[in-house]
Amino acid sequence: DAKTTQPNSMESNEEEPVHLPCNHSTISGTDYIHWYRQLPSQGPEYVIHGLTSNVNNRMASLAIAEDRKSSTLILHRATLRDAAVYYCILRGISGGSNYKLTFGKGTLLTVNP
Amino acid sequence: EAGVAQSPRYKIIEKRQSVAFWCNPISGHATLYWYQQILGQGPKLLIQFQNNGVVDDSQLPKDRFSAERLKGVDSTLKIQPAKLEDSAVYLCASSPIQGGFGRNEQFFGPGTRLTVL
Numbered sequence: 300d301a302k303t304t305q306p307n308s309m310e311s312n313e314e315e316p317v318h319l320p321c322n323h324s325t326i327s328g329t330d331y332i333h334w335y336r337q338l339p340s341q342g343p344e345y346v347i348h349g350l351t352s353n354v355n356n357r358m359a360s361l362a363i364a365e366d367r368k369s370s371t372l373i374l375h376r377a378t379l380r381d382a383a384v385y386y387c388i389l390r391g392i393s394g395g396s397n398y399k400l401t402f403g404k405g406t407l408l409t410v411n412p
Numbered sequence: 413e414a415g416v417a418q419s420p421r422y423k424i425i426e427k428r429q430s431v432a433f434w435c436n437p438i439s440g441h442a443t444l445y446w447y448q449q450i451l452g453q454g455p456k457l458l459i460q461f462q463n464n465g466v467v468d469d470s471q472l473p474k475d476r477f478s479a480e481r482l483k484g485v486d487s488t489l490k491i492q493p494a495k496l497e498d499s500a501v502y503l504c505a506s507s508p509i510q511g512g513f514g515r516n517e518q519f520f521g522p523g524t525r526l527t528v529l
Contacts, residue, residue: 335518342416342503342520343455386454390516399445399468400518402454 303387308407311377319372319406321387326367331390333400334361334372336383343386343402346372382410414438416521418504424527430492433524437486437506443467444481445518446489447503455503461487491526499528 304322311317323332334346347354347361349370354361360373374381386405417436425431437444443462447455458477460468463484472479476495481487491498501523507516 340522342505342523343518344520345517384454399457399460400455402447402456404452404454 303389303403305385305387305403305406307404308409310409310411311374312411313379314376317374317377317381317408317410319374319385319387319408320369321371322369323387323389324368326389327391329392331392332361332363332367332370333388333390334359335386335388335400335402336381337386337405338380338383346385348390377408377410379410379412382408384408416504416506416519418502418521418524420524421522422525422527424529425494426529427496428493430490431494431526432488432490433502433504433526435487435489435504435521437504438519441506441508441519442484443507443509444487445505445507446479446487447505449501449503449523451500458489494526494528496528499526501525 331348331350333348335343336346337343347356347359349361349363351363353363362371362373384405384407386402388400390400416438419434423431445460446458448458449455456471458472459479461481464481477491479489489502503520503523505518505520507518
Protein backbone atom coordinates (compact mmCIF):
# COMPACT_ATOMS: atom_id res chain seq x y z
CA ASP A 300 0.00 0.00 0.00
CA ALA A 301 1.20 3.51 -0.82
CA LYS A 302 2.00 5.33 2.40
CA THR A 303 1.32 8.83 3.66
CA THR A 304 3.22 10.95 6.18
CA GLN A 305 1.47 13.44 8.42
CA PRO A 306 2.55 15.46 11.46
CA ASN A 307 1.50 13.84 14.71
CA SER A 308 -0.23 16.95 15.98
CA MET A 309 -1.10 20.53 15.11
CA GLU A 310 -2.67 23.40 16.98
CA SER A 311 -4.88 26.19 15.79
CA ASN A 312 -6.94 29.04 17.15
CA GLU A 313 -10.67 29.25 16.67
CA GLU A 314 -11.84 31.04 13.53
CA GLU A 315 -8.38 30.92 11.97
CA PRO A 316 -7.51 28.87 8.87
CA VAL A 317 -5.77 25.53 9.34
CA HIS A 318 -3.52 23.84 6.80
CA LEU A 319 -3.00 20.12 7.43
CA PRO A 320 -0.16 18.72 5.29
CA CYS A 321 0.25 15.20 3.92
CA ASN A 322 3.21 13.74 2.02
CA HIS A 323 2.66 10.81 -0.32
CA SER A 324 5.77 10.60 -2.47
CA THR A 325 5.06 7.04 -3.68
CA ILE A 326 1.55 7.80 -4.93
CA SER A 327 0.59 6.02 -8.15
CA GLY A 328 -1.18 7.65 -11.05
CA THR A 329 -4.51 6.02 -10.18
CA ASP A 330 -4.52 6.65 -6.43
CA TYR A 331 -7.16 8.98 -5.08
CA ILE A 332 -6.30 11.14 -2.06
CA HIS A 333 -8.96 10.83 0.63
CA TRP A 334 -9.27 12.67 3.91
CA TYR A 335 -11.29 11.39 6.84
CA ARG A 336 -11.52 12.77 10.33
CA GLN A 337 -12.39 11.17 13.64
CA LEU A 338 -14.04 13.23 16.35
CA PRO A 339 -13.58 12.08 19.95
CA SER A 340 -15.46 8.85 20.73
CA GLN A 341 -16.86 8.57 17.21
CA GLY A 342 -16.09 6.61 14.07
CA PRO A 343 -14.22 8.31 11.24
CA GLU A 344 -16.15 10.45 8.79
CA TYR A 345 -15.42 11.42 5.20
CA VAL A 346 -14.13 14.94 4.64
CA ILE A 347 -13.02 15.27 1.03
CA HIS A 348 -11.19 13.51 -1.78
CA GLY A 349 -9.39 14.38 -4.99
CA LEU A 350 -7.26 13.02 -7.80
CA THR A 351 -5.33 15.85 -9.49
CA SER A 352 -7.25 19.11 -9.22
CA ASN A 353 -7.96 21.14 -6.12
CA VAL A 354 -11.36 20.42 -4.59
CA ASN A 355 -13.77 22.35 -2.42
CA ASN A 356 -16.80 21.27 -0.44
CA ARG A 357 -18.79 22.61 2.47
CA MET A 358 -16.39 21.14 5.01
CA ALA A 359 -12.96 21.90 3.58
CA SER A 360 -10.69 22.42 0.60
CA LEU A 361 -8.07 20.04 -0.74
CA ALA A 362 -5.00 21.44 -2.44
CA ILE A 363 -3.00 18.88 -4.42
CA ALA A 364 0.57 19.55 -5.53
CA GLU A 365 1.22 19.50 -9.25
CA ASP A 366 3.42 16.39 -8.94
CA ARG A 367 0.82 14.82 -6.59
CA LYS A 368 3.50 13.94 -4.05
CA SER A 369 1.83 16.04 -1.37
CA SER A 370 -1.51 17.56 -0.51
CA THR A 371 -2.96 19.96 2.04
CA LEU A 372 -6.35 19.87 3.72
CA ILE A 373 -7.55 23.40 4.41
CA LEU A 374 -10.14 24.27 7.02
CA HIS A 375 -10.97 27.87 6.26
CA ARG A 376 -12.22 28.85 9.72
CA ALA A 377 -11.54 26.34 12.45
CA THR A 378 -14.18 25.83 15.10
CA LEU A 379 -13.99 23.90 18.34
CA ARG A 380 -16.01 21.16 16.64
CA ASP A 381 -13.16 20.64 14.17
CA ALA A 382 -10.91 19.26 16.91
CA ALA A 383 -10.27 15.71 15.73
CA VAL A 384 -7.73 13.31 14.26
CA TYR A 385 -7.39 13.90 10.52
CA TYR A 386 -6.33 11.01 8.30
CA CYS A 387 -4.85 11.35 4.82
CA ILE A 388 -5.35 8.10 2.87
CA LEU A 389 -4.45 6.91 -0.61
CA ARG A 390 -7.11 4.76 -2.21
CA GLY A 391 -6.58 2.72 -5.34
CA ILE A 392 -9.07 1.85 -8.03
CA SER A 393 -7.62 -1.30 -9.48
CA GLY A 394 -9.94 -3.64 -7.72
CA GLY A 395 -10.38 -6.00 -4.79
CA SER A 396 -8.54 -4.97 -1.66
CA ASN A 397 -7.11 -1.91 -3.41
CA TYR A 398 -10.36 -0.15 -2.65
CA LYS A 399 -9.76 -0.40 1.05
CA LEU A 400 -8.83 2.51 3.30
CA THR A 401 -5.50 2.05 5.07
CA PHE A 402 -5.38 4.44 8.02
CA GLY A 403 -2.14 5.76 9.51
CA LYS A 404 -1.97 7.53 12.86
CA GLY A 405 -3.20 10.81 11.40
CA THR A 406 -2.79 14.34 12.73
CA LEU A 407 -4.40 15.31 16.02
CA LEU A 408 -5.77 18.83 15.56
CA THR A 409 -6.32 20.89 18.69
CA VAL A 410 -8.40 24.06 18.36
CA ASN A 411 -7.94 26.71 21.02
CA PRO A 412 -10.83 29.04 21.91
CA GLU B 413 -31.31 8.27 6.74
CA ALA B 414 -30.29 6.01 9.62
CA GLY B 415 -26.58 5.51 10.09
CA VAL B 416 -24.58 2.38 10.79
CA ALA B 417 -25.76 0.77 14.02
CA GLN B 418 -23.52 -1.20 16.34
CA SER B 419 -24.09 -2.99 19.61
CA PRO B 420 -23.11 -3.22 22.32
CA ARG B 421 -21.35 0.12 22.76
CA TYR B 422 -19.17 -1.17 25.58
CA LYS B 423 -18.11 -4.63 26.68
CA ILE B 424 -15.82 -5.81 29.45
CA ILE B 425 -14.74 -9.44 29.57
CA GLU B 426 -11.98 -11.53 31.06
CA LYS B 427 -9.30 -13.10 28.93
CA ARG B 428 -10.17 -16.44 27.38
CA GLN B 429 -13.88 -15.53 27.32
CA SER B 430 -15.76 -15.09 24.06
CA VAL B 431 -17.52 -11.98 22.80
CA ALA B 432 -19.65 -11.00 19.81
CA PHE B 433 -20.35 -7.67 18.19
CA TRP B 434 -23.26 -6.82 15.92
CA CYS B 435 -23.46 -4.36 13.05
CA ASN B 436 -26.38 -3.21 10.95
CA PRO B 437 -25.20 -1.23 7.91
CA ILE B 438 -27.00 1.55 6.11
CA SER B 439 -29.88 0.11 4.09
CA GLY B 440 -28.85 -0.85 0.59
CA HIS B 441 -25.11 -0.75 1.21
CA ALA B 442 -23.49 -3.75 -0.42
CA THR B 443 -20.09 -3.49 1.22
CA LEU B 444 -19.45 -3.92 4.94
CA TYR B 445 -16.18 -3.54 6.82
CA TRP B 446 -14.94 -4.40 10.30
CA TYR B 447 -12.02 -2.42 11.70
CA GLN B 448 -10.02 -2.72 14.91
CA GLN B 449 -8.73 0.50 16.45
CA ILE B 450 -6.21 0.21 19.25
CA LEU B 451 -5.76 3.28 21.43
CA GLY B 452 -3.54 5.88 19.75
CA GLN B 453 -3.62 4.21 16.33
CA GLY B 454 -5.72 4.51 13.22
CA PRO B 455 -8.35 1.88 12.41
CA LYS B 456 -7.05 -1.37 10.91
CA LEU B 457 -9.23 -3.32 8.48
CA LEU B 458 -10.03 -6.82 9.72
CA ILE B 459 -12.48 -8.02 7.09
CA GLN B 460 -14.43 -6.68 4.12
CA PHE B 461 -17.65 -8.17 2.78
CA GLN B 462 -19.27 -7.58 -0.58
CA ASN B 463 -22.90 -8.62 -0.05
CA ASN B 464 -22.39 -11.86 1.91
CA GLY B 465 -19.05 -12.83 0.38
CA VAL B 466 -15.61 -12.07 1.83
CA VAL B 467 -13.44 -9.75 -0.28
CA ASP B 468 -10.51 -9.28 2.07
CA ASP B 469 -9.76 -10.96 5.40
CA SER B 470 -5.98 -10.88 5.17
CA GLN B 471 -5.56 -9.13 8.54
CA LEU B 472 -8.15 -11.13 10.46
CA PRO B 473 -6.56 -13.37 13.13
CA LYS B 474 -8.49 -16.40 12.02
CA ASP B 475 -7.44 -18.59 14.92
CA ARG B 476 -9.62 -16.52 17.24
CA PHE B 477 -11.65 -14.06 15.16
CA SER B 478 -14.58 -14.94 12.93
CA ALA B 479 -17.15 -12.86 11.09
CA GLU B 480 -20.23 -13.54 9.08
CA ARG B 481 -22.74 -11.55 7.09
CA LEU B 482 -25.82 -13.61 6.58
CA LYS B 483 -28.23 -12.58 3.83
CA GLY B 484 -25.91 -9.71 2.88
CA VAL B 485 -27.30 -7.35 5.49
CA ASP B 486 -26.20 -7.26 9.12
CA SER B 487 -23.01 -8.82 10.39
CA THR B 488 -21.45 -10.26 13.53
CA LEU B 489 -17.81 -10.31 14.57
CA LYS B 490 -16.76 -12.86 17.20
CA ILE B 491 -13.64 -13.29 19.26
CA GLN B 492 -13.05 -16.65 20.91
CA PRO B 493 -11.03 -16.80 23.11
CA ALA B 494 -10.18 -13.17 23.82
CA LYS B 495 -6.67 -12.01 24.70
CA LEU B 496 -5.54 -8.91 26.53
CA GLU B 497 -4.25 -7.40 23.28
CA ASP B 498 -7.75 -7.54 21.80
CA SER B 499 -8.72 -4.54 23.92
CA ALA B 500 -9.70 -1.96 21.31
CA VAL B 501 -12.61 -0.23 19.63
CA TYR B 502 -14.24 -2.33 16.93
CA LEU B 503 -15.70 -0.22 14.17
CA CYS B 504 -18.16 -1.27 11.51
CA ALA B 505 -18.49 0.67 8.27
CA SER B 506 -20.53 0.31 5.10
CA SER B 507 -20.45 1.73 1.60
CA PRO B 508 -22.85 1.58 -1.33
CA ILE B 509 -20.45 -0.12 -3.72
CA GLN B 510 -17.15 -1.91 -3.40
CA GLY B 511 -14.95 0.65 -5.01
CA GLY B 512 -13.88 2.17 -8.26
CA PHE B 513 -13.69 5.79 -9.14
CA GLY B 514 -14.59 8.75 -7.06
CA ARG B 515 -15.88 9.25 -3.56
CA ASN B 516 -16.84 5.72 -2.52
CA GLU B 517 -17.39 7.02 0.97
CA GLN B 518 -17.34 4.65 3.91
CA PHE B 519 -19.88 5.40 6.63
CA PHE B 520 -18.76 4.38 10.10
CA GLY B 521 -20.73 3.35 13.13
CA PRO B 522 -19.92 4.58 16.66
CA GLY B 523 -17.92 1.47 17.50
CA THR B 524 -17.85 -1.03 20.35
CA ARG B 525 -15.22 -0.48 23.03
CA LEU B 526 -13.90 -3.84 24.24
CA THR B 527 -11.88 -4.16 27.41
CA VAL B 528 -10.24 -7.52 28.12
CA LEU B 529 -9.11 -7.98 31.72
